[in-house]
Amino acid sequence: MSASGSQQGMTPAPKPEQQSPWAEAEGRLSRALRELGQTSWVVTILAVVVALVVGAVLILAANRDVQASLSYFFAQPTAFLETSFQVLREAYSALFRGAVFDWQAPSAERAIRPLTETMVYSVPLILAGLGIAIGFRSGMLNIGGQGQIILGATSAGFLGYALSMPVGLHVLLALAGGILGGAIWGGIAGVLKARTGANEVIVTIMLNNIAIYLLAWLLQQQWYKQTGSNQPLSSSVDESAQLFSLLGSGFRLHAGFLIAILATLGVWWLLERSTLGFEFRAIGENPEAARTAGINVPKATALVLVIAGGLAGLGGAAHVLGTEYRLAGGVAGTLGFDAITVALLGRSRPLGTFLAGLLLGGLRAGGVLMQAQTGTPIDIVLVLQAVIVLMIAAPPLVRAIFFLPHADGRPRLRRRSARRKARSTDSAAPVQERALQTSGAPNAESPGTMTPGTTTPGTQPPSTNTQEPGK
Amino acid sequence: MKLELRGVTKRFGSFTANDRISLTVEPGEIHALLGENGAGKSTLMNTIYGLYSPDEGEILLDDREVSFNGPGDAVAAGIGMVHQHFMLIPVFTVTESVALGYEPTRAAGLMDMAQARAKVLEISARFGFDVDPDARIEDLPVGAQQRVEIIKALSRDAKVLILDEPTAVLTPQETDELITIMGQLRDSGTSIVFITHKLREVRAVADRITVIRRGAVVGETSPQSTETELAGLMVGREVNLTTLKEPANPQEVSFEVRGLTVLSSTDKVVVDDVDFSMRRGEILVIAGVDGNGQSELAQTILGIRTPVAGSILLDDKDLAPLSVKQRLAAGLGFVPEDRSTDGVIGAFTITENYVLDMYDRPPYAGGPGNVALRLPVMREAAQTQAERFDVRMGSVDDPISTLSGGNQQKVVLAREMSRDLRLFVASQPTRGLDVGSIEFVHRTIIEERDKGTPCLIVSTELDEALNLADRIAVMYRGKIVGIVPASTSRDVLGLMMAGVPADEAQAQAATHQTVMAEADEQAEAEENQ
Structure with missing residues (x-):
């Protein structure tokens, strides 16, 4: 296992330093991704709880009544507590009423409308999030959701208003165009990575910018936007290309939600039940072993990003054909980045991603009502999202906050992590670690290499288990 | 400084990496630790260096018992280690690398690079190291990088220097230079522990040789021993792992x-x-x-x-x-050298690892174009083969990383031999x-x-x-x-492993007293040209 020369070092083994810093960083990245995918559900749920608490503090800090009550806090401390409680209850209940069920609504239709709004917001998040999740499971950090969504929206929208075709067929063609647009955008990064080893993080970030400016440029071209005005807005998607409404005209909920459900099932099948998904997971977990087993790693790498891009493109298409109906420069908003949150929160599992998409969609939908009714800025929702990501990215932080047992120091579980370590004689392991592993101790445990999230009692073992469809 | 180990034992789970190892390194002595890969040499050295704590036994420095909580303690006590894979940062200069970890500072916490640089020059001059303190690590050849590591250890007043397989990455010329350096260090009173599995080097530089095999000391000998004797100790002549087999x-x-x-x-x-x-x-x-x-x-x-x-x-x-x-x-059936990196995917289940290179063909895949995995078929085959190969496991749905190395290897064999x-x-x-x-x-x-x-x-x-x-x-x-x-015979094979052609090796092995020296000279001459 160790690189050693011959009797007198005749064939000098490649020196360790030859590992390029990029390759090191990439190896570390893919290991980090693997660990993220194994973050426990407990941590995920607690992350949401922490986010709500942080949000609460901010809501209170921004509220005038609370500020006022603080000025006479020592005279009347209960007033402060009462006001705070009142404010929080109102804000979070408005959030809930805006996202799930509005019990104060005048009609039953209006009462369930928030839930359908949540579903509307969640459609592109779920679809793009699934794309990101496939990347995570395959050891790739696809930051290009934004660009892929934009390309999907750009293609689908154009096909939607530039062609005139029969109902049914038109929408299918537009959706297919959206998938193709996103797949090409993802595929560029995929082929570059497979052929040249280009880092997908950098390539996809750059492609995001290219996509944004491509759309801005297109919206200045008459042949593309077909409006006749100088506004950077396209004309509206033909009715024949719009995703049909699921609940009638009172609701915005459209067939895109069904597509999201189907895509979730499809991605689950792809990852857990198909030979292609087996390859994806294999290259994500251990590309060397995958290569030795005859898997064409470059080809699989490129395919991962093509499929991820296709899903994000489908998300963009559904957004335009179901909700927006016309293209503007900011059509994608921050969907592509929110999708990364969704995939992280969903632990890169299809069902998890679906639920996380609903949660974030709900925050979006509820945030609107919260702002309208209580004056709490909708930006709080962004803070909630950010805190969730922060917490999920640093499980030890959550453990510290909730006094959960620490990842190491559990003899029974330490052994498991030692074994996990034994397998990761990963070429990118830090030099120190590698030196320890070449020491001839097969189960060598070494300090500082515990994998948090996998060793907490009460959480499930690291599992890419085929038995659990994104449990 | 005198380094003494008494009954040091280190276990990893059920695996004993070091079994009651005792050895003494006298001041100003080059003590070679000889053993095959996996014999437990590096584990022992990591224990001395404070990376592991021994489960049993004690470490003594100058007859005083010490215990280290980490490499920092070991360095403070005067132990320096040069790892097989250097712990250097490619973009740092030599001076920065040497200073890293004990940066000399001036007032206001500023780094005193001049002082660090002077130290590098001083040590280089003392041992004739010829290292430019301003060169960047990544621009240096491997041998020079190793010298930087040695300077680093010496700059912290290491009295015991551990060299872990130092020649593994060196060219023959660089090896010669290293051997000279080791001699100088010894003469200046530094104790050196030299870890290797290369017989010729040991005989060239060591004052004493301790041979370990399967984690235990099997003998202590002098460099006058022949290579054949050393090899015998190292691979263990007396252990006879003969499997009965019919003639081919x-x-x-x-x-x-x-x-x-x-x-x-x-x-x-x-x-x-x-x-x-x-x-x-x-x-x-x-x-x-x-x-x-x-x-x-x-x-x-x-x-x-x-x-x-x-x-x-x-x-x-x-x-x-x-x-x-x-x-x-x-x-083609293929069992790779490094099981954990190339042979199995640790996070995958036993079943998934069992089909790792057959997942996309019948009977494990089905449907049009073999797109779908047939999990029941996979599980059943894995179960059957695992039983046939006597894999000790809980369930075929457990991650393979829960198995011992031997059982993982059985899964790999079962997979490769099922075709x-x-x-x-x-x-x-x-x-x-x-x-x-x-x-x-x-x-x-x-x-x-x-x-x-x-x-x-x-x-x-x-x-x-x-x-x-x-x-x-x-x-x-x-x-x-x-x-x-x-x-x-082993003697002939040993000579062949050092590059002597078969018939010559046969002839030389017959008169093997004088032969080893000749073989050495011959190899030496070869390298110097």
């Missing part, structure tokens, strides 16, 4: 390697014009010291390395145009396994041979080679020195 029944030639030449990623010739052929129903073991091109040869046969010249023929068909997958489908093989290639099939598993693996390979499959085994363990082989090919510096029958 070789049939027609079915696998041929012709003029194969392979370059490393740094464009060095690692496999040099190799020719051999194998008959059905025989085991050919490629023996040799680790790093002489055996691994690359195996990888080239699998197809993850591309040769620059030569051809590989299986059943008269050239493998060159075939991908790894196609070669496996054509009947109809035309050729079986295994690299170090028993590395890191316990005795029971080794025997099982050997038996399995012999059974495969008896089914008529040509079996090519790469092994650095002489025991394994002698036990398994019908013929032994010895590789040295990328070339096959010779192919000899399995009845060849």
Whole structure:
């Protein structure tokens, strides 16, 4: 296992330093991704709880009544507590009423409308999030959701208003165009990575910018936007290309939600039940072993990003054909980045991603009502999202906050992590670690290499288990 | 400084890496720690360096018991270590690298680079190191990088210097220089622990030699011992792992390697014009010291390395145009050298690992174009094979990382042998396994041979080679020195592993008192040209 020369070092083994810093960083990245995918559900749920608490503090800090009550806090401390409680209850209940069920609504239709709004917001998040999740499971950090969504929206929208075709067929063609647009955008990064080893993080970030400016440029071209005005807005998607409404005209909920459900099932099948998904997971977990087993790693790498891009493109298409109906420069908003949150929160599992998409969609939908009714800025929702990501990215932080047992120091579980370590004689392991592993101790445990999230009692073992469809 | 170990024991789970090891390193002595890969040398040194704490036994410095909570304590106590893979930061200068970790500071916490630089110059001058303090690490050759590591240790007043396989990455010239440096350090009173598995170096520099095998000290000897004696201690003549086997029944030639030449990623010739052929129903073991091109040869046969010249023929068909997958489908069974990196995917279940290179063909895949996995079929096959190979496990749905190394290897063997093989290639099939598993693996390979499959085994363990082989090919510096029958004596094989051609080795082994010295001189002369 160790690189050693011959009797007198005749064939000098490649020196360790030859590992390029990029390759090191990439190896570390893919290991980090693997660990993220194994973050426990407990941590995920607690992350949401922490986010709500942080949000609460901010809501209170921004509220005038609370500020006022603080000025006479020592005279009347209960007033402060009462006001705070009142404010929080109102804000979070408005959030809930805006996202799930509005019990104060005048009609039953209006009462369930928030839930359908949540579903509307969640459609592109779920679809793009699934794309990101496939990347995570395959050891790739696809930051290009934004660009892929934009390309999907750009293609689908154009096909939607530039062609005139029969109902049914038109929408299918537009959706297919959206998938193709996103797949090409993802595929560029995929082929570059497979052929040249280009880092997908950098390539996809750059492609995001290219996509944004491509759309801005297109919206200045008459042949593309077909409006006749100088506004950077396209004309509206033909009715024949719009995703049909699921609940009638009172609701915005459209067939895109069904597509999201189907895509979730499809991605689950792809990852857990198909030979292609087996390859994806294999290259994500251990590309060397995958290569030795005859898997064409470059080809699989490129395919991962093509499929991820296709899903994000489908998300963009559904957004335009179901909700927006016309293209503007900011059509994608921050969907592509929110999708990364969704995939992280969903632990890169299809069902998890679906639920996380609903949660974030709900925050979006509820945030609107919260702002309208209580004056709490909708930006709080962004803070909630950010805190969730922060917490999920640093499980030890959550453990510290909730006094959960620490990842190491559990003899029974330490052994498991030692074994996990034994397998990761990963070429990118830090030099120190590698030196320890070449020491001839097969189960060598070494300090500082515990994998948090996998060793907490009460959480499930690291599992890419085929038995659990994104449990 | 005198370093003494008394009964140091270190266990990892049920595996004892160091078993009651006692040794004494006198001040101003070069003490070689000799042993095969995996014998427990590095674990022992990491224990001394404070990276591990011993489960039993004690470490004494100048007759005073010490215990280290980490490398920091060990460094403070005067122990320096140069790791096999250097712990240097490529973009740092020599001065910065040496200063790293104990940065001398001036007022206001500013780094005193001048002082650090002066220290580098002073140590360089004292030992004639010829290292430019302002050079960047990444621009230095490997030998110079190693000197930086030594300077770093010395700059912290190391009285005991541990060199972990220091020659593994050096060219012959650099090795000579290192040996000179080690001599100077010894003369200035530094104790040196020199870890290696290379016999010639040990005899060239060591004052005392401690040989360890399977985690325990098997002997302490002087450099006057012959290489044969040392090798005997190292690989353990008395341990007889003989698996009973019928004499081979070789049939027609079915696998041929012709003029194969392979370059490393740094464009060095690692496999040099190799020719051999194998008959059905025989085991050919490629023996040799680790790093002489055996691994690359195996990888080239699998197809993850591309040769620059030569051809590989299986059943008269050239493998060159075939991908790894196609070669496996054509009947190649392959057990990689590094099980945990290349053989299994730790997070995958036993079932998934069992089908790792067969998942996309019937019966494990079904549907149009074999797109769907057939989990029940996979599980059932894994279950059946696991029982046949006696894999000790909970369930086939457990991650394979929950199994011991031996059981993981059984899963790999079960996978590779579940197909109809035309050729079986295994690299170090028993590395890191316990005795029971080794025997099982050997038996399995012999059974495969008896089914008529040509079996090519790469092994650095002489025991394994002698036990398994019908013929032994010895590789040295990328070339096959010779192919000899399995009845060849260890002495002859040992000489061949140092590059002496077979017939010459036969002749020399007959008069082996004077011969070793000659062989050394010869090798020396070779290197100096």
